[in-house]
Amino acid sequence: MIEDIFKKITKEYGEISAEAIYDWSEKIKIVEYKKRDILVKEGTYSHKFYYIIQGALKAYYLSDGKKITDWFALENDFIPSTTDHIHGQPSSHTIEVLEDSVLVVLNHDDLEDLCKKHHDFEHLYRLTLSKVIYQLRERIASLQFRTVQQRYDSLIYLHPKIESRVPLGDIASFLGITQETLSRIRASK
Secondary structure, eight states: OHHHHHHHHHHHHOOOOHHHHHHHHHHOEEEEEOTTOEEEOTTSOOOEEEEEEEEEEEEEEEETTEEEEEEEEETTOEEEOSOBTTTTBOOSSEEEEEEEEEEEEEEHHHHHHHHHHOHHHHHHHHHHHHHHHHHHHHHHHHHHHSOHHHHHHHHHHHOTTHHHHSOHHHHHHHHTSOHHHHHHHHHTO
């Protein structure tokens, strides 16, 4: 199983040496989580880096007691904890498991050690962060410049089966609309 995981990662992000893969495999844990498990709670510190083998996660803020979904991560996605390691800030939002999931978990200190020891691993880490930054930039542009219909179409294009895996209320929150508006958009298809 571990070889398959590394094959998927290197296929998606680029080759890394057998030595780096070996060292990485020595530091990770493969953990099963249940639906509704909380990986990171708003206001807490988490020093982990996750790769999703199977399952779905969401990140959300709390605003006046209401959950505002701002991120989804599915199979073959990396998701860093939202703790600001550089400035020592706690997480600004919560990461929750949406369906039973299997994740690769790497502690931040081990991640730093791997980056220092293996240039190719550091390159892979930089590529994963670049992907996250790109997704965040696209999300901001989407909210500022695209219609609700365009945002919905983009989400479905990126994640064709998301509606069967993620609660519609979370999708509506992610799109910045009500669940009723989402229902109208879906009915018009």
